[in-house]
Amino acid sequence: MRRLDISDPDPLEELVGGDVLQSAAGLLGWTLESRVGGRRTAVTITEVEAYAGSEDPASHAYRGETARNATMFGPPGHLYVYRSYGIHWCMNVVVGESGVAHAVLLRGGDPTDGIDLMIGRRGRETNLVDGPGKLAQALGVVGGHDGVDLRSGEVRLLPGPGIGDRIVRRTGRIGISRAKDRLWRFVAVG
DNA sequence: TACAAGATTGTCT
């Protein structure tokens, strides 16, 4: 007799299915892989921030759904890409249940693959992925990647090497003016 | 219709 195989659940499903703070902390140490243009680049995620939709004055989704943030209101496990300051692209992982618009901003990582390609895209050899706009640029992520499925799309999340013996530091979020008191930024340091 | 602010970054002083 056959049964549905649930003994090996999708680890991404588990990661993005629950609380936004747990998802944010849990994303540290995962591998973010891009195959834009048929060439592979990858980083290990080391810095993220949580944004909690309608409960969070600092979230793009605080005032409800718009054309820009529609992806956040969709199912978890997808990529929300937005334009920052009219210049840069930034990436979020949609988490939680559909409709709640919870998301985790990917702010930085450690380059692991395709470093030469990242250098080419960034036009410099240092500070390749130490900021949300830089991370998107290094991986070749643009507005057209808004909404891609992180299990099967050009950009994917894979269980990574983890953060080793580094410590997770919790701080206030960067660059916002509202809800600064929430310690929703998670960084792997050490 | 106009305008200010924004989940940023690179350059210049």
Next chain:
DNA sequence: GACAATCTTGTAG
């Protein structure tokens, strides 16, 4: 440490 680049969104008139 200060500031320009650049455009979408929200709010005011």
